[in-house]
Amino acid sequence: MFTKETYIKRRASIKEQITNGICLFLGNNESPMNYPDNTYHFRQDSTFLYYFGMDYPDLFGIIDTDSGEEILFGDDLSIDSIVWMGAQPTLAERAVQYGIPNVQPLAKLNELLAQARNQGRKIHYLPPYRHDNKIQLFKWLDIHPDKLNEHVSKEFIVAVVEQRAVKSAEEITEIHKAVDITADMHIEAMKYIRPGMTEAEVAAKVHQIALAANGNISFPIIATINGQTLHNHYHGNTIKEGDLFLLDAGAETELHYSGDMSSTIPVSKKFSARQLEIYNVALNSHEAAIAALKPGVAFKDIHLTAARSIINDMKSLGFMKGDTEEALAAGAHALFFPCGLGHMMGMDVHDMEDLGEVYVGYEGKAKSTQFGLKSLRLARPLKPGFVLTIEPGIYFIPELIDLWKSNGHNAAFYNFDKIEQYKDFGGIRNEEDFVITEQGAELLGKPIPKKPEDVEALR
Ligand code: GLY
Ligand code: MN
Numbered sequence: 001m002f003t004k005e006t007y008i009k010r011r012a013s014i015k016e017q018i019t020n021g022i023c024l025f026l027g028n029n030e031s032p033m034n035y036p037d038n039t040y041h042f043r044q045d046s047t048f049l050y051y052f053g054m055d056y057p058d059l060f061g062i063i064d065t066d067s068g069e070e071i072l073f074g075d076d077l078s079i080d081s082i083v084w085m086g087a088q089p090t091l092a093e094r095a096v097q098y099g100i101p102n103v104q105p106l107a108k109l110n111e112l113l114a115q116a117r118n119q120g121r122k123i124h125y126l127p128p129y130r131h132d133n134k135i136q137l138f139k140w141l142d143i144h145p146d147k148l149n150e151h152v153s154k155e156f157i158v159a160v161v162e163q164r165a166v167k168s169a170e171e172i173t174e175i176h177k178a179v180d181i182t183a184d185m186h187i188e189a190m191k192y193i194r195p196g197m198t199e200a201e202v203a204a205k206v207h208q209i210a211l212a213a214n215g216n217i218s219f220p221i222i223a224t225i226n227g228q229t230l231h232n233h234y235h236g237n238t239i240k241e242g243d244l245f246l247l248d249a250g251a252e253t254e255l256h257y258s259g260d261m262s263s264t265i266p267v268s269k270k271f272s273a274r275q276l277e278i279y280n281v282a283l284n285s286h287e288a289a290i291a292a293l294k295p296g297v298a299f300k301d302i303h304l305t306a307a308r309s310i311i312n313d314m315k316s317l318g319f320m321k322g323d324t325e326e327a328l329a330a331g332a333h334a335l336f337f338p339c340g341l342g343h344m345m346g347m348d349v350h351d352m353e354d355l356g357e358v359y360v361g362y363e364g365k366a367k368s369t370q371f372g373l374k375s376l377r378l379a380r381p382l383k384p385g386f387v388l389t390i391e392p393g394i395y396f397i398p399e400l401i402d403l404w405k406s407n408g409h410n411a412a413f414y415n416f417d418k419i420e421q422y423k424d425f426g427g428i429r430n431e432e433d434f435v436i437t438e439q440g441a442e443l444l445g446k447p448i449p450k451k452p453e454d455v456e457a458l459r
Helices: 004-017 046-052 079-085 091-096 106-118 131-141 145-151 154-165 169-192 199-212 273-291 299-316 324-330 357-362 398-407 416-420 452-457
Strands: 022-026 032-035 060-064 070-073 102-104 222-224 244-249 261-266 387-390 393-395 427-429 432-436 441-443
Touching: 004 046, 004 060, 004 154, 022 046, 022 106, 022 131, 046 060, 046 154, 060 106, 070 106, 091 102, 106 131, 131 145, 154 357, 169 199, 169 244, 169 261, 169 432, 199 222, 199 244, 244 427, 261 273, 261 427, 261 452, 273 299, 273 387, 273 393, 273 427, 273 432, 273 452, 299 324, 398 416
Parallel strands: 070 102
Antiparallel strands: 022 060, 060 070, 222 244, 244 261, 387 432, 393 427, 432 441
16 A cells, blocks of 8 residues: 555545535445355455555545545444454554544445435536446435436546546556566466467466466456457467467556556467568557657547558558558558557556546547547547557458448558458557656566567567
8 A cells, every 4th residue: 555645645636626515436345246245356446446545345435525524434344244254454443544534334424425415515426337336326316327427527537537647656666566567477478378278378377477466467368369359358269370379468466556568479489471561560550659659749649650650561561552641531540450559557457447538538528430549548648647558459350351341441542452361360469558757758667578589589
């Protein structure tokens, strides 16, 4: 944990930003897998962790911006729970470590919220994403779960997003740790993968590294010979000579800060000539994006820089044709790069995605609806302290190729005779994590091989 002053300052900032009403912070609860007592790995809500620090289920917090009170609500363990789980410090004892002066039983929160509603006071809440918390809000506020998002507090969302988006020095130290562990996961995979193994064996190997560091993975591992499927979580294939293996995996530290990296590994120890050509298209785009990272530049423009690099290289290789700027404006690169360049990262691997991409990545402005660009999670001008990923890729998605070939979408920019020959190619992605500094950007964590010869050297 950070010192209690960190949490006290964070909560004080909420009171500076929001000047009336009650801000309600929803902690997460245990989530059952197949019967109530057999639960998934517990993950606290990141905003709750950020302001209240307490990494336990069944807690709620409020900051009353009128009275200045900060209260943690929860119940101490009953003797039945102690029999099964062992003695634990009381909530009040734990709360002291986070500078929380006031701890009350959960039943008191029901009373406090009922009274606030009677008095017509504003109750600010953030977009709920857990069904149990939606039901809880329904009970407290009498807003149907389907309608809760219509009544979220934009003021509260913006205050939280703007504070969490700029990482402090102690957070950056923690993210470096997460990315170092993440780098170890990728380096191990580069050494480990052999034909005849299953994807599941690779996934297990890298997961073990995250667990052994006393944390966990920051999102479900993507370990696949079908990298053309962007978020492929199937691990049942056997790896064979000639395959390209795409690993997208990250660690989360004990304090719940994330790393997120991707690498693409030739199963046959060396890339084939065909693989090398496409790998370099992805890598050139990656390097062009990194070179453009600095405060004040809109991440959307860096995304377009990466896309421009892809168009130019794909033209040189004979996959695309036509005017680069026209192809870029039409989104023609999205046949090969149908997603965004990267996203914010912090306590969540897609940081604060629960609060809404439009607030996190677009400062409240509307997103593009163009295929490809609509999947860009971050577009806003960068500020020192922002932490983000850079992850352009080249994907040959047979279904998308067939569709655009048959419907003539952006037809002027493609040589389908060439593209057709690569329908079984798969996908390539490299991903690294950066913090924006006053001058430019700094790589987070230790570097992992990304030049083809450096990847091959580990094989
Ligand atoms: N690493 C998974 C993603 O960024 O979506
Ligand atoms: Mn990512």
